[in-house]
Amino acid sequence: MSAQDPKETINIENVVASTGIGQELDLQSVAMDLEGADYDPEQFPGLVYRTQEPKSAALIFRSGKIVCTGAKSTADVHESLEIVFDKLRDLEIRVEEDPEIVVQNIVTSADLQKTLNLNAIAIGLGLENIEYEPEQFPGLVYRLDDPEVVALLFGSGKLVITGGKEPADAEHAVDKITDRLDELGLLDG
Amino acid sequence: RLRKWQERIRTKDAGERNLQFALSEIDRMASALGVPRSVREVASVIYRRSLADDLIRGRSIEGVATSALYAACRKEGIPRSLEEISEVSRVERKEIGRTYRYVSQELALEMRPVDPKKYVPRFCSELTLSEEVQAKANDIIETTADEGLLSGKSPTGYAAAAIYAASLLCNEKKTQREVADVAQVTEVTIRNRYQEQIEAMGIHS
DNA sequence: ATGTTACTTTCGAAAGC
DNA sequence: GCTTTAAAAAGTAACAT
Numbered sequence: 001m002s003a004q005d006p007k008e009t010i011n012i013e014n015v016v017a018s019t020g021i022g023q024e025l026d027l028q029s030v031a032m033d034l035e036g037a038d039y040d041p042e043q044f045p046g047l048v049y050r051t052q053e054p055k056s057a058a059l060i061f062r063s064g065k066i067v068c069t070g071a072k073s074t075a076d077v078h079e080s081l082e083i084v085f086d087k088l089r090d091l092e093i094r095v096e097e098d099p100e101i102v103v104q105n106i107v108t109s110a111d112l113q114k115t116l117n118l119n120a121i122a123i124g125l126g127l128e129n130i131e132y133e134p135e136q137f138p139g140l141v142y143r144l145d146d147p148e149v150v151a152l153l154f155g156s157g158k159l160v161i162t163g164g165k166e167p168a169d170a171e172h173a174v175d176k177i178t179d180r181l182d183e184l185g186l187l188d189g
Numbered sequence: 190r191l192r193k194w195q196e197r198i199r200t201k202d203a204g205e206r207n208l209q210f211a212l213s214e215i216d217r218m219a220s221a222l223g224v225p226r227s228v229r230e231v232a233s234v235i236y237r238r239s240l241a242d243d244l245i246r247g248r249s250i251e252g253v254a255t256s257a258l259y260a261a262c263r264k265e266g267i268p269r270s271l272e273e274i275s276e277v278s279r280v281e282r283k284e285i286g287r288t289y290r291y292v293s294q295e296l297a298l299e300m301r302p303v304d305p306k307k308y309v310p311r312f313c314s315e316l317t318l319s320e321e322v323q324a325k326a327n328d329i330i331e332t333t334a335d336e337g338l339l340s341g342k343s344p345t346g347y348a349a350a351a352i353y354a355a356s357l358l359c360n361e362k363k364t365q366r367e368v369a370d371v372a373q374v375t376e377v378t379i380r381n382r383y384q385e386q387i388e389a390m391g392i393h394s
Numbered sequence: 395a396t397g398t399t400a401c402t403t404t405c406g407a408a409a410g411c
Numbered sequence: 412g413c414t415t416t417a418a419a420a421a422g423t424a425a426c427a428t
Contacts, residue, residue, distance in 0.1 A: 014418040018407045044415045045409040057416045059408060067407045070417040105406040109419045118340040119302055127299040134302060135271060136286045137403040138341030138421045150404050152420060155340025160420050162405040247412065283402080341421060375424060380395085397428075403420090411413080 006112050006178055007171050013160075014107040017077045020065040021088065021095040027062055033091050049084060056080040074103055074167075105163060108170040112157040112178065114188045121153065124184040147172045211236055211254040218258055221277040222269055232261035235296065244295050248288055252280045256289040260298060267311075268303045270345045272373045305330045305339070305348035308372070312352055315371045316363050325355035333389045342382065346374040350382030358392070 027047045031039035038048040046059035046067070054076035059067040066084065071077040078101060085095045118140045122132040131141040139152035139160070147169040152160040159177070161170045181187045212233055219229040235257040239245060245253050255278040262269045271289075275282040293300050306327050313323045329351040333339070339347060349372035356363045365376040365383075372379075387393075 011419085013420095014405090016406050016417080020408095038415095040415095041410095045411095046415065048416070050416090055417090059416060061408055063409075065408055067416075069407085072418090102407085107405070107418055115337055116340060117337040119334070122302060127301065128297055131290060131294065131403090132302055133286070133290060133403095134339075134341050134422085135343050135345070136290075138423090139403060141404065143404095152404055154420055155337065155342075156421075158420055160404070160418090162419090164405090286402090343422070346423075377395090378423060381422090395428100397426105399424105399426085401424080402422085405418105406416105408415095 004113075006110055006174050009111040009113070010108050010167075010170050010174060011110070012073055012106060012108050012167060012170075014069065014105075015071045015074055015077050015103060016067065016069045016105040016107075017071075017074075017081070017101050017103045018065065018067050019081060019099045019101040020063070021085065021093070021099055023064045023094050023096075025060065025062055025064055025093065027060065030060065030088070030091060030093075034087060049087070051080045051083045054080050058084045060084070068101075074106075077101065077103065103165055106165065106167060106170065107160065107162045108164070108167075109158065109160050110170070110174050112159065112174075112181075112187065114157045116153060116155055116157055116181075117186065118153065118155055121181065121184075121186050124186050125180070142177070144173055144176060146176075149173050151177060153177070207250055208237075208240065211240075211250050214251060214254045215258050218255065218274070218277045222258075222262075222273065224262060224267060224269070225265075228258070228261045228265045228267065231264055232258040235260055235292070235298070238296050239292050242295060244292055248291075249280065249284075251278065252284050252288045253292065255280050255285050256292050259285060259289050260293060260300065263300055263303060264298070266307055268307050268344070270373060272345075303344040305334070305344045305351065308345055308348040309352065312348060312368070312371050316352070316356075316367060318352070318356055318361055318363065319359065322352070322355045322359045322361055325358055326351040329354055329386055329390060333386045336389055338385055338389055343374070343378070345372045346378040346382055348372065349374050350379045350386055353379050354383055354386055354390075354392075 027039055031037045031047055046061050049058045054071055056068055056070040068077050068081050071080055088095050122130050139154050142151045149161050149163040149169055161173050164170055215232045236254055239253050259274045271282050271286050309323050309326050349368050353368045365379045369376045369379055
């Protein structure tokens with residue numbers, strides 16, 4: 001009744017993407033005119049601009065390249081970047097019509113809905129394939145080859161999957177992890 | 190050519206000096222921690238393997254030496270926490286931890302997670318607790334860990350809580366602060382682990 | 395003794411040191 | 412390698428109440 005497919009519990013928590021306006025920028029002046037912009041070249045070469053809805057943070061560089069992070073979906077990434085593009089246009093900066101936006105990383109969380117004995121899992125998956133140092137971090141780090149993602153498994157059964165380029169990567173990862181733990185008889189039992 | 194010859198000697202000498210420095214550091218830290226000679230030997234082997242596999246590039250000699258000692262203590266079954274290790278090293282805890290993880294992966298040391306029970310004898314000794322308390326603490330750790338209660342928890346905090354609980358059960362009470370001090374964890378951690386363990390053991394007191 | 399804030403881990407891009 | 416951004420997981424710690 002309560003046990004549903006772990007895939008249904010997958011939630012996208014953050015999407016990182018990169019793009020560019022195809023134009024060099026004078027970040028100093030952009031920082032002056034764009035309200036809410038944080039720019040401290042001594043500390044970091046990029047200018048930070050935050051959007052409220054959707055919530056995200058954009059890192060704008062002198063080269064015109066932009067990194068967007070914090071969005072909850074790929075659609076939000078596009079929305080956020082459109083806002084950034086329009087803000088720049090308001091500053092009389094030429095921005096390409098539809099700059100190519102490339103998703104670089106998707107962070108998701110999920111729930112296997114069964115508590116995990118990480119010690120047993122560490123041995124079962126093979127000590128050479130995992131990293132588990134509870135003195136340093138409570139999660140067990142499991143790197144998958146296909147899809148090429150990294151999963152952090154917790155004793156509660158919840159997990160984080162990061163490194164994927166598309167939502168499907170997380171689903172495949174959850175499937176593989178579930179299957180692997182099942183065949184090892186490590187889901188509860 | 191003479192120049193090339195000198196360069197080789199210079200490199201060889203530098204390498205030799207660095208190795209000697211690393212080994213003397215391992216010796217110094219091991220003495221400060223009071224670990225047996227066998228541990229220093231294991232640490233030396235791990236350091237030499239790190240050197241042979243070129244793992245020191247981009248890292249400090251001290252960091253690798255300290256990590257080798259941390260790994261050796263664990264491998265020999267007498268673990269020292271990163272907190273304890275960092276007190277005798279000039280490398281900070283975070284760096285020792287990440288270097289250890291790197292060396293451990295690269296050399297395929299296949300280190301198993303630290304068993305909290307490995308801390309019981311030393312901590313109890315420092316607290317002058319009886320054999321009975323040690324046995325009780327080990328029982329609590331073993332029983333509750335098998336129920337999956339150990340997952341994700343720090344070995345020192347887990348051991349500390351079990352020792353605290355055992356000291357109460359055996360009428361040799363030590364305060365949370367006393368146990369927290371030897372284990373180098375906070376009272377809050379002992380409190381949290383203690384509650385879980387007691388509940389899992391079905392004890393009420 | 396409890397509550398808040400903050401730091402640990404994973405990932406990726408950007409430009410520059 | 413570092414710097415900055417955001418986000419989740421759960422444990423631990425520092426400091427306040």
